[in-house]
Amino acid sequence: xxxxxxxxxxxxxxxxxxxxxxxxxxxxxxxxxxxxxxxxxxxxxxxxxxxxxxxxxxxxxxxxxxxxxxxxxxxxxxxxxxxxxxxxxxxxxxxxxxxxxxxxxxxxxxxxxxxxxxxxxxxxxxxxxxxxxxxxxxxxxxxxxxxxxxxxxxxxxxxxxxxxxxxxxxxxxxxxxxxxxxxxxxxxxxxxxxxxxxxxxxxxxxxxxxxxxxxxxxxxxxxxxxxxxxxxxxxxxxxxxxxxxxxxxxxxxxxxxxxxxxxxxxxxxxxxxxxxxxxxxxxxxxxxxxxxxxxxxxxxxxxxxxxxxxxxxxxxxxxxxxxxxxxxxxxxxxxxxxxxxxxxxxxxxxxxxxxxxxxxxxxxxxxxxxxxxxxxxxxxxxxxxxxxxxxxxxxxxxxxxxxxxxxxxxxxxxxxxxxxxxxxxxxxxxxxxxx
Amino acid sequence: xxxxxxxxxxxxxxxxxxxxxxxxxxxxxxxxxxxxxxxxxxxxxxxxxxxxxxxxxxxxxxxxxxxxxxxxxxxxxxxxxxxxxxxxxxxxxxxxxxxxxxxxxxxxxxxxxxxxxxxxxxxxxxxxxxxxxxxxxxxxxxxxxxxxxxxxxxxxxxxxxxxxxxxxxxxxxxxxxxxxxxxxxxxxxxxxxxxxxxxxxxxxxxxxxxxxxxxxxxxxxxxxxxxxxxxxxxxxxxxxxxxxxxxxxxxxxxxxxxxxxxxxxxxxxxxxxxxxxxxxxxxxxxxxxxxxxxxxxxxxxxxxxxxxxxxxxxxxxxxxxxxxxxxxxxxxxxxxxxxxxxxxxxxxxxxxxxxxxxxxxxxxxxxxxxxxxxxxxxxxxxxxxxxxxxxxxxxxxxxxxxxxxxxxxxxxxxxxxxxxxxxxxxxxxxxxxxx
Numbered sequence: 001x002x003x004x005x006x007x008x009x010x011x012x013x014x015x016x017x018x019x020x021x022x023x024x025x026x027x028x029x030x031x032x033x034x035x036x037x038x039x040x041x042x043x044x045x046x047x048x049x050x051x052x053x054x055x056x057x058x059x060x061x062x063x064x065x066x067x068x069x070x071x072x073x074x075x076x077x078x079x080x081x082x083x084x085x086x087x088x089x090x091x092x093x094x095x096x097x098x099x100x101x102x103x104x105x106x107x108x109x110x111x112x113x114x115x116x117x118x119x120x121x122x123x124x125x126x127x128x129x130x131x132x133x134x135x136x137x138x139x140x141x142x143x144x145x146x147x148x149x150x151x152x153x154x155x156x157x158x159x160x161x162x163x164x165x166x167x168x169x170x171x172x173x174x175x176x177x178x179x180x181x182x183x184x185x186x187x188x189x190x191x192x193x194x195x196x197x198x199x200x201x202x203x204x205x206x207x208x209x210x211x212x213x214x215x216x217x218x219x220x221x222x223x224x225x226x227x228x229x230x231x232x233x234x235x236x237x238x239x240x241x242x243x244x245x246x247x248x249x250x251x252x253x254x255x256x257x258x259x260x261x262x263x264x265x266x267x268x269x270x271x272x273x274x275x276x277x278x279x280x281x282x283x284x285x286x287x288x289x290x291x292x293x294x295x296x297x298x299x300x301x302x303x304x305x306x307x308x309x310x311x312x313x314x315x316x317x318x319x320x321x322x323x324x325x326x327x328x329x330x331x332x333x334x335x336x337x338x339x340x341x342x343x344x345x346x347x348x349x350x351x352x353x354x355x356x357x358x359x360x361x362x363x364x365x366x367x368x369x370x371x372x373x374x375x376x377x378x379x380x381x382x383x384x385x386x387x388x389x390x391x392x393x394x395x396x397x398x399x400x401x402x403x404x405x406x407x408x409x410x411x412x413x414x415x416x417x418x419x420x421x422x423x424x425x426x427x428x429x430x431x432x433x434x435x
Numbered sequence: 436x437x438x439x440x441x442x443x444x445x446x447x448x449x450x451x452x453x454x455x456x457x458x459x460x461x462x463x464x465x466x467x468x469x470x471x472x473x474x475x476x477x478x479x480x481x482x483x484x485x486x487x488x489x490x491x492x493x494x495x496x497x498x499x500x501x502x503x504x505x506x507x508x509x510x511x512x513x514x515x516x517x518x519x520x521x522x523x524x525x526x527x528x529x530x531x532x533x534x535x536x537x538x539x540x541x542x543x544x545x546x547x548x549x550x551x552x553x554x555x556x557x558x559x560x561x562x563x564x565x566x567x568x569x570x571x572x573x574x575x576x577x578x579x580x581x582x583x584x585x586x587x588x589x590x591x592x593x594x595x596x597x598x599x600x601x602x603x604x605x606x607x608x609x610x611x612x613x614x615x616x617x618x619x620x621x622x623x624x625x626x627x628x629x630x631x632x633x634x635x636x637x638x639x640x641x642x643x644x645x646x647x648x649x650x651x652x653x654x655x656x657x658x659x660x661x662x663x664x665x666x667x668x669x670x671x672x673x674x675x676x677x678x679x680x681x682x683x684x685x686x687x688x689x690x691x692x693x694x695x696x697x698x699x700x701x702x703x704x705x706x707x708x709x710x711x712x713x714x715x716x717x718x719x720x721x722x723x724x725x726x727x728x729x730x731x732x733x734x735x736x737x738x739x740x741x742x743x744x745x746x747x748x749x750x751x752x753x754x755x756x757x758x759x760x761x762x763x764x765x766x767x768x769x770x771x772x773x774x775x776x777x778x779x780x781x782x783x784x785x786x787x788x789x790x791x792x793x794x795x796x797x798x799x800x801x802x803x804x805x806x807x808x809x810x811x812x813x814x815x816x817x818x819x820x821x822x823x824x825x826x827x828x829x830x831x832x833x834x835x836x837x838x839x840x841x842x843x844x845x846x847x848x849x850x851x852x853x854x855x856x857x858x859x860x861x862x863x864x865x866x867x868x869x870x
Contacts, residue, residue, distance in 0.1 A: 036787065040811055113810065119832070125821050127831045132813065134843055217843055238673070238844045259866030266868030352471065361862075374861055375548065376475055378567065386560050386864025395869070396562045396860060397554065408569055408652055409673045410845040413860045425831060425848045426809055427796075429821025431694030433701035434830070 008193070015200060023200070024208035027163055028215025030193035031136045035161040037191050039133050043110040045188055050106035050153055053184030054099045057149075060180050061095055067176035068145065075169050088143045088169055098149050101400075105153040108399040111417045112159045115426065125432050129423040133159030135217040137420065138209045139402075140165045140231060142223040145173035151220075152181050152195040154402050158420035161194050163216065165209060168201035175199075210235040222403055240415065243406045244330040245275030245358035247388045250282040250347040250373075252364035257291060259385060260363045264295055266387040267361070269302040273332045275404060276359050276381075276391040280327060280337040282347045285311070288340045292316055304334045311340035327354040344369050348376055355379065358406060359391040380406065380413035443628070450635060458635070459643035462598055463650025465628035466571045470596040472626050474568050478545040480623055485541035485588055488619030489534045492584075495615050496530055502611035503580065510604050523578045523604055533584050536835075540588040543834040546852045547594045550861065560867050564858040568594030570652040572855065573644045574837075575600045575666060577658040580608035586655075587616050587630040589837050593855035596629045598651065600644060603636035610634075645670040657838055675850065678841045679765040680710030680793035682823045685717040685782040685808075687799035692726060694820060695798045699730055701822040702796070704737040708767045710839060711794050711816075711826040715762060715772040717782045720746070723775045727751055739769045746775035762789040779804050783811055790814065793841060794826040815841065815848035 008030060014023035038046075057064070068090040075085055111131050118128030137160045139151045148166055155162035166174045178197035185192050198205050210219050210231055219239045221231045232239050249267050251260045267278035283291060292315045299306060306312075307326050308319035319338065326337040327350070341347045344362070351360050361383035362373040370384045381391040391414065393401025398416030405411045411419035443465055449458035473481075492499070503525040510520055546566050553563030572595045574586045583601055590597035601609040613632035620627050633640050645654050645666055654674045656666045667674050684702050686695045702713035718726060727750045734741060741747075742761050743754035754773065761772040762785070776782045779797070786795050796818035797808040805819045816826040826849065828836025833851030840846045846854035 036811075036813075039813060121830065121832055123825070123830065125825055125830075130809070130817075135813070238842075240844075256866065262866055262868050270869050374565070376471075378471075378474060378570070379859065381860040381862060382565075383862040384864065385866055386862050387868040389869035390558070390560055390862060390864075390867070391860070395556065395558065395560075397556055407673075408857045409675075412857050422843045422847050424814065425816040425826070427816060427818040427821050427825060429819065429825075431691065431697055431820055432825070433697050433822045434705050434824035 020200065020202050020204040021208050024205055025212065027196050027198065028212045031161040031163050031196060032215050034191040034194040035133065035135045038156070038159045038161055038194055041159065041190060045190065046110070046156055047106040049156060049184050049188035049190050050102050052187035053181055054102040056180035056183045057095065057099050057102070060176065064095060064173065064176045065090060067172035070172045071170055080169060084143055084169065088145065090145060090173060094146060098146050101150060102153050105157050105400055108157060108417060110157065111421050123432055124429065126428040128426055130426045131421045132424050134420060134422055135160060136215060137162045138165070138216045138219045138237070140206055140209065140219065140221045142167040142227070143169045145170040145177060147222060148174050148177045148197065149181070151402065154400055154417060154420060156194060158417045160420055163196050163198065163209060165198040165206060171201060207234070210237055213237050220403055240403065240405050240411055240419070241407055242275070242404050244356045246280065246328065246330050246354065246356040247276055247278050247359045248280050248282055248351050248355055249278050249361045249363065249388060250344065251284060251287060251291060252344060252362060252366060252369055253284045253286040254365040255287065255363040256365055260291060261294060261298065263361065263363055263385070263387050265298045267389055268299065268304060268336050270387070270389045272334050276388050277332070278336070278388050279329060279331055280339065280354070282339050282341050282350060285340050285342050288315060299336060302334065304336050306336055306338055308338040309340060312338045330356070344373065348373070351377060356406065359383065359388045361386060361388050455635065455637050455639040456643050459640055460647065462631050462633065463647045466596040466598050466631060467650050469626040469629040470568065470570045473591070473594045473596055473629055476594065476625060480625065481545070481591055482541040484591060484619050484623035484625050485537050487622035488616055489537040491615035491618045492530065492534050492537070495611065499530060499608065499611045500525060502607035505607045506605055515604060519578055519604070523580065525580060525608060529581060533581050536585060537588050540592050540835055543592060543852060545592065546856050558867055559864065561863040563861055565861045566856045567859050569855060569857055570595060571650060572597045573600070573651045573654045573672070575641055575644065575654065575656045577602040577662070578604045580605040580612060582657060583609050583612045583632065584616070586837065589835055589852060589855060591629060593852045595855055598631050598633065598644060600633040600641060606636060642669070645672055648672050655838055675838065675840050675846055675854070676842055677710070677839050679791045680712070681715065681763065681765050681789065681791040682711055682713050682794045683715050683717055683786050683790055684713050684796045684798065684823060685779065686719060686722060686726060687779060687797060687801060687804055688719045688721040689800040690722065690798040691800060695726060696729060696733065698796065698798055698820070698822050700733045702824055703734065703739060703771050705822070705824045707769050711823050712767070713771070713823050714764060714766055715774065715789070717774050717776050717785060720775050720777050723750060734771060737769065739771050741771055741773055743773040744775060747773045765791070779808065783808070786812055791841065794818065794823045796821060796823050
């Protein structure tokens, strides 16, 4: 598959010889060099490359579908389950969405070069902070081949080179997509090594990618919790990671019952498998009698299984008894834990003890409680009177999302183009020296 | 030394039994709990604690000097060199500076709670980002006892609990200072465990501190390069680190010679041992004849040893020949490497190959070159016509500095209060659900 690294005979030889560490080092060097070019690339050039990729994708539609059919056939032979096969599958609608995604990223404002807070200091120098690319981003992901394009486009727009390591199930699809990416970069006069797709499914490639701080500035793993935990544990490079989303909605006594009902139902049932789905509902005792039976009816219609604390089960005998583990659980399924609490302090204490600091919401009409909940809940998204399902880069207006960070440092919550950049200090003087 | 953890008999017992991991875990738990209280603490309360610490320090001046005298005597017995003894020594002037520092931190604006970019989304929700504390900060440092107070005050003001691990040489001084910190916290009604000084010099304490992600959110090592490298390598917690400063000044042909001379002399000779001191001077060929002899005279007056490339040595026969290692060297001494280059592109390529991405400056009158240098040099501070010595939290107007980061993620360059915080998303709705 020469297309994956047409620019590098050396890499091909190392790959042929099975020398994965040397191969990854060659990709790393090429990425570092491309990062210098991308740091200098004008916004217009980056946008031209994104639009050229979209055109190349349109032109290679059939090749991509053929490659994807090969992946699907191999997946079926290898006994992949239907959920995985669905994530792997491309069709015309999904290719349309990929093309549309590229054009949307091209249309987003370029974060690189923005200068914040420029001001004069008493010495006469002017100091501010300029937003700049991180450098080289390594992305490790699983079966969905459209991630190849999403990751490449966001890294390119933010001025970063990237090394992409997709799942082995999608290797033919990823090769066909990376051909379009390479041709689009060429069309705009940018180095092809700005986006490199690792051309081996050997797991040693992941080990090498996360151990080259000299060539890679940050790793973003996208996939299941076990993949992310393993990478975080072993990486010698900073990782922007996304672990679990044990999200809560707390309904206070002053809540508007109609809003509380709408939010609690939406937060659980809009989609079950997403990280911003509510997993535990906390209800203030005085409003529990009124709300819980009605909520239980609504959840019943959606086939949601309820597991409650003792006080919940007095009101809802149909609920199973929640165990200690239920309060920690990220079900990602039509199951909900419910606890009746005595006031917001108990709710916040519960969230602090059992939550994952992802997204937590209060439903209340009380101004002071809303203000305190906002300040005191230490989660990446804290909401008043809105469904936790809004915790999403597109809903927040980031225009795109490379992932959701459950880390505190650097980027927290949905990560868009800005999360793929950093800030350096810029100083303008006119001969000033330090006294 | 019961004062170090008066709030925790358990910690004392564990310490007495020599069970360092259990002891550190107890400190970690106490810090995590204090972090919740600090996250909620009002600005006025934090400021009262800082001013109360200043008063306590004033009242305990003699005890601190006595404790410091013990440390110095032990240091002399143990054969510490004079530079280390100087860093360890406290006197009235240094205690005055510590007291003044506390009052200055109290006077700084509180970064916690600032909300940026709040705006309506098409769905009707309002989304913004609120600045919040990181949580628990671990700081590992060497001999200077005033770091205990600086670190404590900056963590407190930014709403973080901290665990401080100072050098064994300073243990009596640190104990006396931490007594003042604890009393100041008490005076303001804040938990004493908001600032904990590790009461053992066992190195296992460091190993435990950097391996408790459940209790510690970030580690900031302050000290020599080998300490920082070891901690970065072994930490299981994110590290904000400061490695080397191989800083450059590039003098372009269009530079104003008087400004070039002033900046090149100041950047090298203002202080030799600091990370923002110039280590390599790059001079554009057409201006080298004019500038280098005059610069060499000035450096001669300061006793700076010059090591040059071949072209430099043609103009300055007194310069030694620079080896390949010289271009990588952070001398931290009156030694300077000089290279004559052909234009800015060669200068930037040199900086990219040999520099440490700390601070680099250009001296030029050419608008387009200045603009390109700013965009293309990938360092934490990039300057036009100013001395590299300005790369400093106070000079930049941060009001205080916990360190200078050579990392790219989270905080880059001088780190003040803002670098000790993160941002969470806040969402205000009125019953909105996701469609």
